[in-house]
Amino acid sequence: MRSRAGTSRPGGPGSPGGPPGPPGRSQFEGLAARALHCPRCNAAMPVRERLLLVLPDGELHEYLCARCLTSLGTRTTRDVPDPRVVP
Numbered sequence: 001m002r003s004r005a006g007t008s009r010p011g012g013p014g015s016p017g018g019p020p021g022p023p024g025r026s027q028f029e030g031l032a033a034r035a036l037h038c039p040r041c042n043a044a045m046p047v048r049e050r051l052l053l054v055l056p057d058g059e060l061h062e063y064l065c066a067r068c069l070t071s072l073g074t075r076t077t078r079d080v081p082d083p084r085v086v087p
Ligand SMILES: [Zn+2]
Pocket: 038, 039, 040, 041, 042, 045, 065, 066, 067, 068, 069, 070
């Protein structure tokens, strides 16, 4: 997604909604495949990501252990960058 190349003017007409954030924000998109500790395998295992449900503001994904398919956690991805920091 490099369609925003050249957009260096903060608050310009090409950026509706939301203040322009730092360009390093999108690094989390590349972390789809990672390893999580599985209590069953007792090791850090690669995970499979499964789409659980679609929310109005994003998607809820579930991480499953690639070996025993134990649920290792969930993650919510948002289509729009949210300036709020929700713990
Ligand atoms: Zn496992």
